[in-house]
Amino acid sequence: MNKMGLEEFKGVFVFAQQVDNVLDGVAFELLGKGKDLAKDLNTDVTAVLIGSGVKGLADKLAEYGADKVIVVDDPELKDYRTEPYAHALASVINEYKPEIMLVGATAIGRDLGPTVSARVKTGLTADCTVLEIGDFPLVAKEGEEQLHNQLLMTRPAFGGNTIATIACPYNRPQMATVRPGVMQKIAPIAGAKANVIEFNPGFTPDNRYVEILNVVKAVKNTANIMDAKILVSGGRGVGSKENFKLLEDLAEVLGGTVSCSRAVVENGWQPVDLQVGQTGKTVRPQIYFAIGISGAIQHVAGMEDSDLIVAINKDEDAPIFDVADYGLVGDLNKIVPALTAALKAEVK
Amino acid sequence: MKIVVCVKQVPDTKGGVKFNPDGTLDRAAMLTIMNPDDKAGLEAALRLKEQYGAEVTVITMGLPKADEVLREALAMGADKGILVTDRVLGGADTWATSTTIAGAIRNLEYDLIITGRQAIDGDTAQVGPQIAEHLKLPVISYAQDIKVEGDSVIVQRQYEDRYHELKVKMPCLITALSELNQPRYMMPGGIFDAYDKEVTVWGRADLKDVDDSDLGLKGSPTKIAKASDKVRKGAGEKVVLDTEESVAYLMGKFKEKHII
Numbered sequence: 001m002n003k004m005g006l007e008e009f010k011g012v013f014v015f016a017q018q019v020d021n022v023l024d025g026v027a028f029e030l031l032g033k034g035k036d037l038a039k040d041l042n043t044d045v046t047a048v049l050i051g052s053g054v055k056g057l058a059d060k061l062a063e064y065g066a067d068k069v070i071v072v073d074d075p076e077l078k079d080y081r082t083e084p085y086a087h088a089l090a091s092v093i094n095e096y097k098p099e100i101m102l103v104g105a106t107a108i109g110r111d112l113g114p115t116v117s118a119r120v121k122t123g124l125t126a127d128c129t130v131l132e133i134g135d136f137p138l139v140a141k142e143g144e145e146q147l148h149n150q151l152l153m154t155r156p157a158f159g160g161n162t163i164a165t166i167a168c169p170y171n172r173p174q175m176a177t178v179r180p181g182v183m184q185k186i187a188p189i190a191g192a193k194a195n196v197i198e199f200n201p202g203f204t205p206d207n208r209y210v211e212i213l214n215v216v217k218a219v220k221n222t223a224n225i226m227d228a229k230i231l232v233s234g235g236r237g238v239g240s241k242e243n244f245k246l247l248e249d250l251a252e253v254l255g256g257t258v259s260c261s262r263a264v265v266e267n268g269w270q271p272v273d274l275q276v277g278q279t280g281k282t283v284r285p286q287i288y289f290a291i292g293i294s295g296a297i298q299h300v301a302g303m304e305d306s307d308l309i310v311a312i313n314k315d316e317d318a319p320i321f322d323v324a325d326y327g328l329v330g331d332l333n334k335i336v337p338a339l340t341a342a343l344k345a346e347v348k
Numbered sequence: 349m350k351i352v353v354c355v356k357q358v359p360d361t362k363g364g365v366k367f368n369p370d371g372t373l374d375r376a377a378m379l380t381i382m383n384p385d386d387k388a389g390l391e392a393a394l395r396l397k398e399q400y401g402a403e404v405t406v407i408t409m410g411l412p413k414a415d416e417v418l419r420e421a422l423a424m425g426a427d428k429g430i431l432v433t434d435r436v437l438g439g440a441d442t443w444a445t446s447t448t449i450a451g452a453i454r455n456l457e458y459d460l461i462i463t464g465r466q467a468i469d470g471d472t473a474q475v476g477p478q479i480a481e482h483l484k485l486p487v488i489s490y491a492q493d494i495k496v497e498g499d500s501v502i503v504q505r506q507y508e509d510r511y512h513e514l515k516v517k518m519p520c521l522i523t524a525l526s527e528l529n530q531p532r533y534m535m536p537g538g539i540f541d542a543y544d545k546e547v548t549v550w551g552r553a554d555l556k557d558v559d560d561s562d563l564g565l566k567g568s569p570t571k572i573a574k575a576s577d578k579v580r581k582g583a584g585e586k587v588v589l590d591t592e593e594s595v596a597y598l599m600g601k602f603k604e605k606h607i608i
């Protein structure tokens with residue numbers, strides 16, 4: 001791999017995702033993290049703002065720590081489409097040569113990131129939870145040059161069973177997508193004004209520009225369980241589709257969302273979008289209630305990183321108790337409604 | 349219509365996680381399944397085949413034992429299987445993997461390429477869009493519905509709070525969500541047929557327009573600095589109380605933690 005010219009790449013860049021001209025929270029989180037990294041590297045943070053009529057958002061990015069804002073503004077960029085956005089971001093990278101490029105691990109970022117990384121020929125580490133500056137290799141090895149000031153990107157893999165720290169030592173920029181909700185944004189600096197750089201690489205529609213026929217908002221009748229702060233999850237022990245009412249009531253009083261195990265989906269009690277686990281979704285809510293869930297490893301792999309796990313199960317030996325912070329051995333049909341009532345009284 | 353479906357044989361967590369000395373997953377030591385998103389992609393292809401008529405080719409990159417995942421796909425109804433396997437391809441990151449698969453697909457005729465959105469071992473969601481980039485194709489990620497209309501596809505592309513209905517002319521690449529459908533089971537007859545159908549094995553020499561420097565561990569821009577089993581947190585408290593006491597116990601904990 002070509003090691004020449006890596007030192008030409010300077011600065012920490014952050015993709016400032018906006019949808020409908022509203023900045024996504026992850027943009028501020030990336031700026032917060034970007035500032036830390038820039039400090040360690042003695043450089044600055046640049047937000048890359050891509051869209052149509054978005055220039056007015058630049059000051060807000062400055063308030064959250066952007067030293068500069070590169071604005072790519074073009075009517076072709078009104079709604080997200082892979083091609084014009086990838087062209088915009090890849091062109092910014094080729095023009096301004098950042099050493100680090102951070103993108104939110106959103107439904108947009110997880111499409112834009114890989115496309116751009118392939119286009120500019122660099123590595124991309126997905127869904128990072130920790131980013132820091134350090135050495136690669138971590139420990140100096142005989143006969144191998146130890147590189148300093150590298151971006152070390154840590155991410156869970158294998159459904160959360162493994163943790164890997166990854167570097168991109170010989171290509172630039174070092175690219176990462178970052179899980180929303182993990183990095184800290186800074187307290188906004190009131191009245192900060194952006195140093196705006198306008199850049200337009202030109203957009204010529206070709207066969208790779210898809211046509212948007214329709215934008216259909218919030219059509220899903222089921223919530224995205226990956227975004228929920230509180231999940232009330234039911235398993236085979238709930239017993240029936242109808243009995244999920246108990247869980248819905250508990251979720252409602254907590255402002256949470258109902259999810260489920262694979263057995264529940266197989267029995268047709270709940271749709272597959274609500275399934276947690278290896279073949280379902282990986283979730284990390286603040287509180288996870290595992291109700292009537294035995295805790296097979298495939299399920300646990302999808303929820304064990306929750307901040308707090310409460311298990312309710314009549315089987316004292318259920319493996320779910322091995323990962324639960326608080327385990328209640330008992331009849332969910334009695335405990336769940338009583339808990340709902342107690343919480344309701346507390347909220348009042 | 350010719351459809352290429354990319355599938356991956358992935359480790360099942362039941363077998364536990366094992367590493368090679370270089371920090372990459374020791375896939376040979378683990379039990380395997382067809383990656384769920386890929387299976388949904390294959391099912392989508394088989395439904396298009398039933399509806400419009402199509403030849404469905406499944407392709408995988410992996411160890412020789414990845415032949416199993418192709419046999420499963422053939423038993424579900426795919427027509428041809430291609431296994432890309434070669435020692436020099438081992439240890440590839442997403443960049444080198446997508447370069448390899450693109451190199452293999454360049455030998456094929458296709459109207460549509462379908463991959464899963466992401467695989468449950470890496471969860472990166474990168475290889476599909478990167479294959480499209482290497483082949484200079486339009487990509488539609490996160491497909492929750494796929495229809496064919498003339499020489500175009502109409503796809504519902506999922507986002508967190510909406511979907512876009514997108515139209516693009518084929519050839520194109522689509523990445524499939526598990527939510528797309530409920531994949532069929534292998535048919536008993538299909539299982540026997542699967543061993544009569546053709547599986548082509550390709551190595552490095554069969555990849556088209558690919559540099560050696562872009563393949564395998566050496567050709568991977570990302571390098572693993574460290575990998576480890578996750579340290580699992582131990583069990584917390586477990587109580588056996590009557591209903592009222594159970595609720596009081598939990599409410600007390602919630603107050604302690606300032607949850608309520």
